[in-house]
Amino acid sequence: MRKTVFTIPLSILLTCPASALAADPGINSGDTAWVTMSAALVMMMTPAGLALFYGGMSRYKNILNTFAMTLVAYCLASLVWVCWGYSLAFGESTNMIIGNLKHLFLNGITPQSVSGTIPTYIFVLFQMTFACISIALILGSVVDRMKFSAWIIFTVLWVTLVYAPVCNWVWGGGWMHKMGALDFAGGNVVHINAGVSGLVLALVLGKRLGFGKEAMFPSSVTFTALGAGLLWFGWFGFNAGSQLAADGVAASAFLVTNTAAAAGGLAWLFIEWKLSRKPTVLGLASGVIAGLVGITPAAGFVTLAGALIIGAGAGLLGYWGVAVLKLKLGYDDSLDAFGIHGICGIWGAVATGLFASPSVTEGAAGLFYGNPGQVMIQLVSIVATIAFSGVATLIVIWITGLLSGGLRVDAEDERSGLDNAIHGERAFEIE
Secondary structure, three states: OHHHHHHHHHHHHHOOOHHHHHOOOOOOHHHHHHHHHHHHHHHHHHHHHHHHHHHHHOOHHHHHHHHHHHHHHHHHHHHHHHHHHHHHHHOOOOOOOOOOOOOHHHOOOOOOOEEOOEEHHHHHHHHHHHHHHHHHHHHHHOOOOEOHHHHHHHHHHHHHHHHHHHHHHHHOOOHHHHHOOOOOOOHHHHHHHHHHHHHHHHHHHOOOOOOOOOOOOOOOHHHHHHHHHHHHHHHHHHHHHHHOOOOHHHHHHHHHHHHHHHHHHHHHHHHHHHHHOOOOHHHHHHHHHHHHHHHHHHOOOOOHHHHHHHHHHHHHHHHHHHHHHHHHHOOOOOOOHHHHHHHHHHHHHHHHHHHOOOOOOOOOOOHHHOOOHHHHHHHHHHHHHHHHHHHHHHHHHHHHHHHHOOOEOOHHHHHHOHHHHHHOOOOOOOO
16 A cells, blocks of 8 residues: 555656666665655745745735745755755764765765665755755844845855754764764754754844834734644654655654644643733744644654643743743844744753653653653753854854845834835735
């Protein structure tokens, strides 16, 4: 049955017969089809899901700028990845810190190259989509006030100097992998990395004009809710596709991803409803994303029970990060990239050390399954990611400022809106 299911999409998506792949003993047609579709799902998350999610939360005068910065980040990260990013992240290296440039411009990789049971080209594309969404997540901390030109430079430098090394540590055979840190689909690599970097960039840029003094309403909660739905859908490729095979672990990751998202959405909804007396759509959508972030590092390691706890915990912590911590400390994380991705990513990484079960993935056991040492390993990986992301992002910001002549838009442009000031366009025509 599994072969029948995957032969049809494989022929459509790869435009070659499944029998041709089956002839190669190293390639599994079902695995190839699944990871190909997963790559497409994750690709959709950035220029469609995240653009709508962030665009809807941004102010009316900046919605197109938010879309543009999301789209250009995807374009730039795609090229950086295939030109040198992949080689830095996955090139074999003895230093366990960064890869090499052996695969510069994908040198040495051909249609016949195989990674595990799938063509290497598919593995490259799948990993590329993670790099793309990681840089785009940072945007949520700085919308409304960053130069478009500076964002372009920052994107190229960040993917190269911040994302690629952390990716190498965790998934490219680096020191975190050797240490035994568990990160199934990107708790450290994507969410903590991007969340911390976004907070650092927001602090350097400073607060938006009028922050804390005037209301800054979302342009379209409808867009945000639709974006959340697309992100939820794409996240199945994000998490279940990270198994790189169409097997039982991928099925389990699919199940727990949906479970945690639902638990996170409801946890945020009910705590907000109790405290503010209003069950907002924005809160429900944010809780879903929080739950998805929390389960990401744990998806291939935890049972259904673990997923329920992780998802609900992420929803509550996400609400606290957005409604309490940000207000108490007074920083301007525009769309709560740190509040959701940074904080919930940290929770998910810790929770992986608590709830990882060998019944899901052999050899992966957390505190509640007889391996308390896994918690310490997770904590070391979290602290290291936070420290590196913070310092490396500061260096990237400094270089970006030198090359762009400053990071922040003029005060006049910020007041009038970046859609017209930078792009000469408007999101909607009003009679």
